[in-house]
Amino acid sequence: MFVLFCPHCGEKREEEEFGYGGEAFIPRPATPEALDDEAWGDYLFMRKNPKGWHWEMWSHNTGCRKFFVVKRNTATNAIAGSWTLAEGRKAYDAEGGST
C-alpha cells in the first residue's frame, strides 16, 4: 500500500484514493497525419517500462480528481516525490528526461 502525496491537496493519502495513470510525459504528436504507422503505434502502445526510476501519472480519484506526477522506483517501490504536471515536467527535464 503506497502513501502518496497529492500536490494539489497538499496531503498524504492512501493508495486506494488514487488511480494509476501510467508513464508520464508522452506527448501527443503535433501532426498525427504526418506520422507513419510505426511512429503512431509507438506513440499509442510502446512504453519504457523501466526497472528503476519511473516518471508516472496518478490521479486523485476520490479527492481533488486531478492528475499529478510521481517519480517512483519500480525495482524497490521507493518514491522520490510528487509534483503537479507542470512542476514535474520541469524536474523531469532538469534530469535530462531519461528513464
Add this chain to the structure above:
Amino acid sequence: MRKDYSSWSLFTKGLRHNEGWDPAWRSAEPKPSYDVVIVGAGGHGLATAYYLAKDHGVRNIAVLEKGYLGGGNTARNTTIVRSNYLWDEAALLYEHALKLWEGLTEDLNFNVMFSQRGVFNLGHTLQDMRDIERRVNANNLDGIDAMVLDAAEVKRRIPILDTSKSARYPVLGASFQPRGGVARHDAVAWGFARAASKYGVDIIENCEVIGMDIANGRIAGLETTRGTIRSERVGCVASGHSSVLAKMAGIRMPIESHPLQAFVSESMKPVLDTVVMSNAVHGYASQSDKGELVIGAGIDHYTSYTQRGSPHIIEHTAAAIIELFPMFSRVRMNRQWGGIVDTTPDACPIISKTKVKGLYFNCGWGTGGFKATPGSGNVFAHTIAHDDPHPLNRAFDLARFSTGHLIDEHGAAGVAH
C-alpha cells in the same frame, strides 16, 4: 542417458530405499558458444528448448536463467489451463497448447499432474450471459469444447457456490469447458528441464544477461554475469523482464510489468473439485491436490518489478471469493505472493521476430501464460528454427502494434485469467 521413470523403476528403487535416483536434469557450465540461446528458464523457455531439440533437431542449446529454474512466474501462478478464448487467433493458440497438455505427461515421461477437472466462467448479469453465449458459440466453431450452463445446473455441479437470488451479484449461469483444468506448475518446469536435458540442452542457472552484442543488425552474442556467450540465434522468454532485455537491443515493447498476487489457504478436505472463475466479482479459485484453496484475482494497477503488491488487492480478492463461496469466510490463508506479469494492450502475447536478425521475443503473456506453456514453447521453437513464425503465432507479431491488427482479448476474456 537417464533412465525413464516407470512403475518398474519406482518399484526397484523403492526396494533400495529410494536411493540411487539420478538428478532430474544436468546443471551445466556455460560454453563459449551455442547454436541457440534461450533467455529465461521458466516453463515457456524450457519448453522452447525442448521442442527445438525434439522437433527441429537443434542440439547445441543453452537456457540461461538469472535466478533458479522455475523460480519466476512458472511457480507463482494459479495453474489454470483452458482454451475458451473468444478470438480465433487466441483460441487456436491456446487450444494447441491444451492438446499438448493432454499428452504432456507421457511425452515428457514426467507426471505434470494435469487434471482436466473443468473450468467454469460465471455470468452475473444479462450482458455476462450474452457474452458467454457468444464466446461458447465461437469456441464450438473453432472445435473447442464449451457449453452454457444455467444457474440450477451450476449449483448442481458446484454445491458450495452461492447461487441464491439474494446474492449481491447473483449467478445467472456459466460457460463450462470440461477439458480445462489445472496442472502442477513446478512439475512443468522440472519435466521440461529433464526432457530437454536428455537431449543435451545446457541449463545454466544464476546467469543473468546484462548486455547484447549486436552488429550490423544481427545478434552475435550475449554478455552475462558468467561471461560472454556467442550465439547467432537468441530467444528471449523473460516474462516481466522482457522490456529490460528489449532495451538492451534497442527495441521498444508495448509491455507494462505489473505485480499479480495470489494466495493459498491451509489444506482442507476436498470441497471444490473444479475451477471457478468470475469476471464480474473478479476472482478465481480451485483446490489443489494437497487440499489448499488456490486463489487469485486482478493485477496491481501500477507497474512494478517488486514481486509483491498492495494489501488492498488481497482484500478485494478475498471479498470476491467470499461473495462466491460464503463458507470460505472462515478459511485461513497460508501464503501470499506476487509475480511480475508482462501485460500488453490487447492482453495477447507477442511471439515474434524482431528488427534485430536472429533475436526473437516470446513475451506479453500477461496474467494468463501458464496455460499456454507447451504450445508457446512449441510455436516459438518453430519460429526460431525456421526464422519464420508458425501459422498459429503469425498473428502474434510485434508488428500488430503498428498495423493495428490487435487481438483484443481484453474485452473478451482478459480479466480473470
